[in-house]
Amino acid sequence: MALTPEDVVKKEFTKPKGFGRSGYDEIQVDDFLDEIVVELRRLNAENEDLTGKLEDCRRSKGVPGRSEADTEKAAGAPSAAAAVPALTPVNGDDADKTQAVPSMKDVEAAKAAKTELERTQGELKTAQGQLKSTQDQLKTAQEQLTRTKAELDQAQTALAAAKKEQPTAAPASPNGTPVDQNTKTAGQPNDVAAVASTEGAAGVIALAQRVHDEHVREGETKRDKLISEAQAHHEKVIREANAKRDELVGSAHLKHDELISAAQSRHDELISTAQSRHDELLSTGQSKHDELVRTGTEKSEKMVREAEERKNTILGELNTEREKVSGHIEQLRSFEGDYRTKLRGYIEDHLTRLDQTATDDKPNPKE
Template sequence: MALTPEDVVKKEFSKPKGFGRNGYDEIQVDDFLDEIVVELRRLNAENDSLSDKLDDCRRSHGGDGDATMAGQSKTTAVPALTPVNNAAAPAAGGSSDEDKAEIARLKKELETSRTELDKARAPKANEAADAGQDAASADLTSARRDLQTAREEAKNAQAKLAEADARITQLENELKQAREAASATSTQPATSETNAGTDAAGVIALAQRLHDQHVRDGETERDRLIGEATAHRDKVVTEANTKSEKLLSSAKQRHDELLTTGQSTYDDLVKRGQSEHDDLVKKAQAKHDELVSSGQSQHDKLVRTGTEKSAALVAEAEQRRTSILSDLETRRTALQAEIERLKGFETDYRSNLKGYLNEQLRKLDEKQQTPDTKA
């Protein structure tokens, strides 16, 4: 798991066990320093990879200025960090909170720089251009919808024109029927010939007038509807084409502006990120050297102090050893005297016990012999 500045700041070491030992546990400090070394090497590798990718990106864009910056990027690559010697582990115990806070701040600044560089590489310009194109597409769709509405209105006008033609056809049929009726009346008897002729002529004249009037009205309405539909269609088509061309031109111009702005912003952020990266690397390397030097100095001081304390403890232990051996010798002499006394007591006790037992055995024998004699 990658180390974070909070891990370094919040890291705590336990005190070493044993009399006369100060600082922190050397094993824990060594393990934590090994983790820091692994993390620093990973960061160096990641920085090298980012520098290579940046050089590739600049080479793909071409230009003398980019080539110069790429050369500078290679020359300012992060120097390799030397592994931390475990012998200097006690120095970590003496590092102050200020050093830890400074390391955390440097790592935080490096992380911020990397974040800004990643944001700069995001295709924001393309997204904005796509948004402009989407808006233009929406406007073009609206224009097409208006054109479709105009076409529907023209279709309705044509339907009305068809109705007018049907009405004219109907009137023509009625006129034809009237003429047929008039010809039929011409075959009636001569007595009613005068009145029938008058009625037929009136009906024919009326039908002809109605036919001519309806034909004129139908043609006028047809011409009016066709003219209105054609004018509206031409107007809508012209407006849609004009609006579409205007929107496409605006979207293209906006796309070019956003692309230029995004490229310029990207280049500025890349330059700023590279500069901040180089500054942070220099500060981190200087801080690393300072911490290593301070740690080595504290390590030497602790070694000298430990050596002096060790010599004093050895002398004190030797003196205590002599005193304890003398005391043990005195106690051994007293114990040996007590052992000799106990041995004498044991000899006397054994002798008395043996005499007592012999006396009891003798009495027991006498008792056994006495009954036999009486018998």
């Protein structure tokens, strides 16, 4: 689909994502500029095609072409669309920071260039219409010339018929008057027959020759007039079209150079701004990195020291608790030993008493 000026004016770009990035999305801008370049190249190719057709029409009509200087100028002048360089995407780190942002001035300039090319195309079409009209007039003149030739052929045929019938005509008197004035030649027109009846074969021949000469002169005069008018109009249209084309080509070249200069300065400005921004962000990021590393190292060392102190404290508390528990265990062991000794003595004492009681209660056999 052809690109219109409204598409250029209403085109919107999305903002790039990421911290510290500004402008428009670079890929979208590059794609849109590529579309504009393609459209300009298409219009320039169409313009060259129309110019070639105009030259072919001019050569087919036998009109001399442009001078060699104009031809060399047209051949050596670079086309406005082909000379527009395609924007190269920025790779590497610069791709994150450099954004090809077209300003409103560039968009308006591109719109004006497109409008100028469309106007040139319209004028070339108008010139083609005028050339076609001239060709139609030439065709009409040729048709009239053909009709005139046909009429001349008819007159010549009538003249030949009159010459053939001349011997059979009535004899003329010494003063040229025919004997029988009521005699008519069969197959002749009414006016020729009337002349033949009054003046004879010589009058018919003279009348046919006069009609023939008048038709020839009239046809040649009209033909020359139409050809001259058509040639003058054709040369005028070609001259105006060439002047207009040269003017438009010059304006397009000037506009192209202006756009290229503005785009280059804008590109350099964006590159410089992006580079300074890159350096600033790199310096800020490096200082922030160093600060974070230093803070992290200090915090890590502090945490390690606190952990060591906490470990030593816990180990000391555990050793103290172990010593306390060991003391309690020793006390319990000594208590157990004493308890076992006392229990053993208590049991042995009771057993001894039981034995004695059993011995005392046993009857004596001697009694």
